Amino acid sequence: MGITLKPVSIENWYACTKLKVKTEQLNVFPAPVVYWIAESKYVDDFELRAVYCEEDVVGFIVFCMKPDTDDNHWIPAIMIDEKHQGKGYGKTAMELLIELMRTSNCKRIMIGHRPNNQIASNLYESLGFKKASEEVVDGEVIRLLQII
Template structure:
């Protein structure tokens, strides 16, 4: 079963060891250690470790503060290359959406991905994220999920 835990003193280093394939580094260029460091100076960034049972399989970052249009953002979602292709990404995103809906009472969630990352685009779309723009933020496709 997939579950999320806050990045903490107990798991931060293990999170920094997560990695994507060489090809995926073009779509996910910032390593986990960058996101953890940024979360220490950007107070609304919430880094999360993704586990399947007791195995650390991935990492995510979301913002717990809305942007100027009242949207909440998922800033990063990645699965370690050893755990890809097992449905963990889909279940992780569902868990993260659920956490954000429950804890933030958000009306909408935004997520971006590089245009060449069709796997991410298909996953996000299959969970209800609709394309709202392309190229406005660091050349990314931006998607929106309306929370009910």
């Protein structure tokens, strides 16, 4: 499949801004990629990766290598372009990101998803993320991957 994660840079940032989710997913991923790129210039904790399949940018990830006060490392956003969904790219990209975070000594990885986003729920569960609690926080189910 040839999925890789590359830092967002001068060479690929514009291609990242062209990524879009399906219309029915706008409630799940309402902020366009350009928003995350802009925010990363002001939020020091955000790291960005373009998801590549061979030479094509097919997705985008935002994550934090700096832990919060509870030693959690967050993944605020992951998206795969509408033309590339359903091919396993999201799962492979998440596996690569988890390994990157693991090798950087992240012990607790947190991610959220909307309660009705069954695709995200199934994906995160398949990767070992467990519900952090039964309550919905800021409109999201919060999940935790504990790395031993």
